Amino acid sequence: MNVDLFDFHLPPDRIALRPAVPRDAARMLVVGAHGRHDALVRDLPGELRAGDLLVFNDTRVIPARLEGRRGDARIGATLHKREGPRRWRAFIRNARRLRDGDRIEFGHDVAAVASDRAEDGSLALDFLGDEPVELLLGRAGVMPLPPYIAARRPTDARDADDYQTMFADRPGAVAAPTAALHFTPDLMRRLGETGVGHAMLTLHVGAGTFLPVKAEDTDAHRMHAEWGRIDAGAADRLNAARAGGGRVIAVGTTSLRLLESACGEDGRVRPFEGDTTIFITPGHRFRAADGLLTNFHLPRSTLFMLVSALMGRERMHDAYAHAIADGYRFYSYGDACLLLPKS
Template sequence: MRVDLFDFELPAERIALRPARPRDAAKMLVVEGEAPFADRIVRELPQILRPGDVLVFNDTRVIPAQLEGRRGEAKIGATLHKRIDLRRWQAFIRNAKRLKPGDIIEFAQGVTALAEERLADGSFTLAFGGDEPVEVLLERAGTMPLPPYIAGKRPTDEADRSDYQTMFAREDGAVAAPTAALHFTEGVIEALDAAGIVRETLTLHVGAGTFLPLKVDDTTDHAMHAEWGRIDAKTAARLNAARKAGGRIIAVGTTSLRLLESATGDDGVIRPFEGDTAIFITPGYRFKAIDGLMTNFHLPKSTLFMLVSALMGLERMQAVYSHAIAEDYRFYSYGDSSLLIP
């Protein structure tokens, strides 16, 4: 499909630079089938879902994966993208023309990395020096990797260390937050439990490639970056049982959705999964695992807007986004939410 079919005009003032406070006060646009849109707020979610429905959260934890350093006199920026092993990461590099394989980058606080290899997409493999775990080095020298549409408008600060982390964050490895879950609070969770709505978790370490703009004219020419994920056998079994009993599987975020779909066969059975997924969902895709999606509002011409268009239909999502813009919904990572039920 042509990428320009997924374009739309978004006023700059609609981009959220800070999250709603409290988190569950964010607006939530409920879109169910062809029913009229409903303007709600996140804390009303327990009254909207049905007993027996299952919300599936991503428990990945964002690491401070943004690094600033030097190679000689040249300033070099690195955004870690995907872990290779204990000491090596793939990284997107700013000022990459000043970096070549074999160079040493000197970051803050004595942290160094060897630029081992330039990859086909222009990123580099970085090997971190020293004996300390890379996680320790990143806590010392790194900052939270806010998306460029936020970081380009204000500096990252201490508040982002908690704001850009969900309450479910447990497994270190993401370089971008599973932002749909940023809206949840202990109060919402207690209300969900009281309403008989089930919660499950999986792990998908979100990579920065998920949010990159497409640089091709047709979706068939776009190669997704792979991300590592895991669904254990007990979780898969519970999800299958809940669906068999009539519960709806609602993915909280496109990251949860993509891993669930990667783990599900054509028979609709969710299976244990551990490994990389590069699934790219565009209109025409037949969903096998999920019955709905809670997600924020995404960038024009992004793979994520293509995904929600596959779920609800392109014309329907164009109408949804027009309504959201007209009604002053806040967009992107720190923005408001939507609940999409085909």
């Protein structure tokens, strides 16, 4: 499909620079098969029913953005995907100043050697020394805010908490699964009282999630690989929920993509561990999930293509036009959208 079909105009003042306080005070646009209505995230228990199962991504964002030098050249690095105990694939600012074997000094006694330039322009960084890389990043790294936020304000101490979900447990993501940022312990308690359950999976979100689609046709776009895991217990809970008549509602596109990666033609989710490069566009037959809670996404992005696949492109353009006109806040720190394709 032509990528232009997924374009729309978003006024810059609709981009949220801070999350709602409290988190579940964010607005929520509910889009169903036959209409839409405005609500708040804290209204979610009333939009779901007993037996439904929410699926959260328990990845934890690491301080994956680094600023350093190679000689006199300033080098910026955003880690993307772990490739070994001390090796990370990274997107590099000012990469033209680097050659294989160059050493980058990131300060705080943290250094890495660059090599293995890929077609997408990324480089491998091998961190020097014996300390765990996690400790090195804790000294030299900062929270990797999305570029549409980082370009408008500096990262600060608040972001260390704001850009982490309440479920964050397994370090490895370089971008937050932002739909889950809206959840609070009180909201989870009320969902439980309503009879809505939950399950956990892990998908370590990579920096590729922010890259624009440069191809003119979706068939020419290549997704970056991201590592994910669904254990046997979670798979059993997912399959049991649907067998009992409940709906599986993915919280975030990361959860949905991993569910679809792990689901067979029979609609059953299998345990999964490994990389996924799934690219969901209109025409995809969803097998694992019955709905999605997500934020509002960038024009021409793979994520807007995903929600268009779930709900229909025209319906999503109409929903986004309403959200823009009605003052909804967009992107990572913005408001939510509950998508229920079946009545």
